[in-house]
Amino acid sequence: MVKTNGLCAAFFGLGIALSVNMFMAPSVSQAQFGGLNLKDIGPNPLFGPARNGDWPSVDYLLKGGTDPNVRDSENGQTPLVMATIGRYFDIVESLLKFGARPDMADNFGRTALSWAAELGEYEIAVQLLDANASPNQQNREGLTPLMMAIKGSQPAVVQLLLDRKADLSIRDYTGRGPLDWARTQRNREIESILRRAGATG
Numbered sequence: 720m721v722k723t724n725g726l727c728a729a730f731f732g733l734g735i736a737l738s739v740n741m742f743m744a745p746s747v748s749q750a751q752f753g754g755l756n757l758k759d760i761g762p763n764p765l766f767g768p769a770r771n772g773d774w775p776s777v778d779y780l781l782k783g784g785t786d787p788n789v790r791d792s793e794n795g796q797t798p799l800v801m802a803t804i805g806r807y808f809d810i811v812e813s814l815l816k817f818g819a820r821p822d823m824a825d826n827f828g829r830t831a832l833s834w835a836a837e838l839g840e841y842e843i844a845v846q847l848l849d850a851n852a853s854p855n856q857q858n859r860e861g862l863t864p865l866m867m868a869i870k871g872s873q874p875a876v877v878q879l880l881l882d883r884k885a886d887l888s889i890r891d892y893t894g895r896g897p898l899d900w901a902r903t904q905r906n907r908e909i910e911s912i913l914r915r916a917g918a919t920g
Contacts, residue, residue: 781817797831800831863889887916
């Protein structure tokens with residue numbers, strides 16, 4: 720009886736090891752999983768790695784066909800938004816390469832570019848703009864990425880967005896424009912940038 724229990728324990732441990740290796744080893748091919756389709760695993764397995772900066776897992780899952788354009792059930796964030804918030808440049812790059820849509824917004828209407836702008840993630844903002852992210856998409860409050868960059872006191876990103884055709888005439892749903900936001904933040908540097916770009920008022 721003891722031997723039987725020991726044998727069962729051995730097989731149980733082997734099963735756990737195989738399960739861990741199956742999902743954690745990027746070097747293992749899909750053929751070795753007996754035809755496992757990564758598209759069928761739910762919730763979307765990209766969420767955890769995208770949030771935690773696990774680029775090898777993200778890369779492996781994308782190559783296995785996992786859909787990058789799925790929103791989580793908590794706040795509607797996509798893996799691209801999650802990676803942007805985490806400031807994970809390489810993950811953002813991979814997600815865009817495998818078809819992540821840069822203008823997909825979360826439940827609050829915020830896109831990855833909106834987050835990059837507020838956080839001052841200049842290089843990620845460049846990536847997103849190069850992937851045709853809109854510099855003028857408004858969130859649920861009517862704020863554009865330009866306004867979010869102003870709100871976050873990010874002059875370099877403000878200039879970047881202006882260079883990429885951010886519209887100075889757009890106002891949020893309370894009637895405030897970019898210059899109004901700069902005054903609210905008491906940021907004279909950004910106010911000067913906006914005025915040089917043609918903002919008035």
